[in-house]
Amino acid sequence: MTAVPDLIQAAWTRLDPHTCQLGESPFWHPQEQSLYWVDISGKQLLRMHAGGLQTWDMPSEPGCMAPARGGGLVIALRHGVFRAQKWGGALTHIATLPYDAITERANDGKCDALGRFWIGTVDETKTAHTAALFSVDARDASAPARITQHAGGALTGNGLAFSPDNTRAYWVDTPTHCIDAWDFDLPSNTLRGQHRFAHFEPKPAGWQFTDSAYGGRPDGAAMDVQGNYWVAMYEGARLCQFAPDGRLLAHYATPAQCPTMPCFGGPDLQTLYLTTVRHGRSDAELVRYPDAGCVFSMRAPLPGLPVHLFAD
Numbered sequence: 001m002t003a004v005p006d007l008i009q010a011a012w013t014r015l016d017p018h019t020c021q022l023g024e025s026p027f028w029h030p031q032e033q034s035l036y037w038v039d040i041s042g043k044q045l046l047r048m049h050a051g052g053l054q055t056w057d058m059p060s061e062p063g064c065m066a067p068a069r070g071g072g073l074v075i076a077l078r079h080g081v082f083r084a085q086k087w088g089g090a091l092t093h094i095a096t097l098p099y100d101a102i103t104e105r106a107n108d109g110k111c112d113a114l115g116r117f118w119i120g121t122v123d124e125t126k127t128a129h130t131a132a133l134f135s136v137d138a139r140d141a142s143a144p145a146r147i148t149q150h151a152g153g154a155l156t157g158n159g160l161a162f163s164p165d166n167t168r169a170y171w172v173d174t175p176t177h178c179i180d181a182w183d184f185d186l187p188s189n190t191l192r193g194q195h196r197f198a199h200f201e202p203k204p205a206g207w208q209f210t211d212s213a214y215g216g217r218p219d220g221a222a223m224d225v226q227g228n229y230w231v232a233m234y235e236g237a238r239l240c241q242f243a244p245d246g247r248l249l250a251h252y253a254t255p256a257q258c259p260t261m262p263c264f265g266g267p268d269l270q271t272l273y274l275t276t277v278r279h280g281r282s283d284a285e286l287v288r289y290p291d292a293g294c295v296f297s298m299r300a301p302l303p304g305l306p307v308h309l310f311a312d
Contacts, residue, residue, distance in 0.1 A: 007238065010252040012296040015273070016053050019293030020046070023275030024220065025064035025108065026295065027307040028265025035265055036073075037295060038062040040107075041279050045075070047087070048295075056088055063106030066117055068310040074138075076106035076119045081136055081145070083312065094312070095136045095145040097121065104130055108158045108220050108261065113166050113186060115139060115311025118150075120157020120171065131157045133171055135189060138312040150191050159221040159231055163244070164305060170197060170229055172218045177202055179218050179231065179242075197246050203235070209257050209285045212237075220261020220275070224304045232259035232274065237289075239274065250301075256292040257285055264304020272300040 021041035028035055035048045040063060045056040060078035068074055072085040074094070079101050082091040097106065099121055109119035116137045123131040132152035138145040151157075151171060159172030159179055169184040169191055177200040182191035200215055207214050216236015221229055227244045233251075235258055240251045256276035265271050278286070278293025286292055 004248060005250055008250060008252045010239075010254075010298045012255045012274070012298050014255070014291050015048060015295040015297055017291075017294070018046070018053055018055075019278050019291070020044075020275070020295075021279035021293065022260070022277050023293060023295060024260050025062075025110075026261060026263040026265075026273050026275050027066065027110070028263060028269070028273070029067050030306055031067075033267065035263075035273055035295070036065065036067075037273075037275050038065060040105075045073075054087070059091075060101075061105050063121075064109035064119060066109075066111045066310045067307060068312065069115060070312065074111075074117050074136075074310040074312075076109055076117070078105040081106075081117065081119070083138075094138055095147055097134050097136075097147060098149075099130060099132070103128070107131075107156065108160055110160055111308040111310050112162055112189075113308050114189075115309060116189065117310050118160055120154075120160060122157065123155050126155060126175075129153050129155060131155055131173070133157055133160070137189070138310075141312065148189060151194075158219050161221045161223045161229055162308075163223065163227050164225060165227075168244075170221060172221070172231070174217050174219055174234065177217045179221075179229070197229070198242055198248075200233075207235075209235070209237075209282070209288070219259070222262045222264055222272075222304055224264065224300070224302050225269075226302060230262050230272070230304075232261050234258050234260065234277075239272075252298070255296050256289045256294075257281065258292065263307070264300065269303040269306060270300050271297050272304070273297050 020039035026037040081095040131154035154173035156174040216233030258277035
């Protein structure tokens with residue numbers, strides 16, 4: 001049996017005192033040299049820009065967003081996918097995903113190397129298994145955006161990532177405590193050969209945050225230049241780095257019980273940013289983790305991949 005590496009007590013730095021209810025979907029904007037992320041429950045987009053922290057209120061919950069090649073953003077809200085030509089600008093509807101927005105919403109997502117916007121969803125009933133993984137292709141300006149469903153039957157879509165050579169895709173249904181991988185054909189936009197990449201022990205009945213034996217369940221993810229998969233472990237207070245063959249290379253203690261998603265940024269893409277959750281956490285937990293809901297950063301051992309830009 002392969003030995004589990006020791007938990008690393010990483011030197012995290014708080015980015016800003018601002019706390020999100022449910023921070024998610026961070027990315028580093030290469031042209032602006034700025035960090036973007038969302039507060040899903042707070043219905044806000046946020047960015048750490050040259051002039052400091054900026055927020056932008058949304059009409060419904062933003063699950064994820066990505067920078068666009070033509071400038072601005074593409075944003076997945078509960079009630080549709082929208083394009084904004086600039087920060088704070090008008091929202092132009094480009095697609096509606098095929099789900100019931102009363103019981104389901106957009107969640108984790110990002111673009112692939114050709115500029116298609118991939119979005120996982122959440123089944124808020126926690127029982128219907130209606131969550132799915134979609135891609136939105138808006139490259140043909142003369143036609144409506146093309147929506148493709150790639151996976152389904154899930155509760156909470158998370159952990160989307162693509163390998164550096166664009167031949168493998170990863171996705172998570174968080175409550176299953178499993179990470180799955182597929183062979184990805186980028187030109188045809190197809191996933192094949194689904195297989196289990198990693199799995200974790202389920203949450204014990206009656207678990208309390210003081211019980212460190214529970215390692216958490218996989219949430220959002222990022223990819224480094226060597227094809228290692230970095231995943232935030234919700235309620236596990238750790239961030240895991242997995243080799244392409246599924247070996248756990250390292251895991252880092254986090255400054256919040258519920259980390260949600262990492263991303264690589266900074267001028268050399270070797271700063272690792274991490275979003276976290278505050279909403280719904282107990283008073284006792286927040287005494288231990290008073291900065292829960294903030295964004296944190298640490299120096300990564302190697303660079304990450306740059307964000308892919310949305311094409312339209």
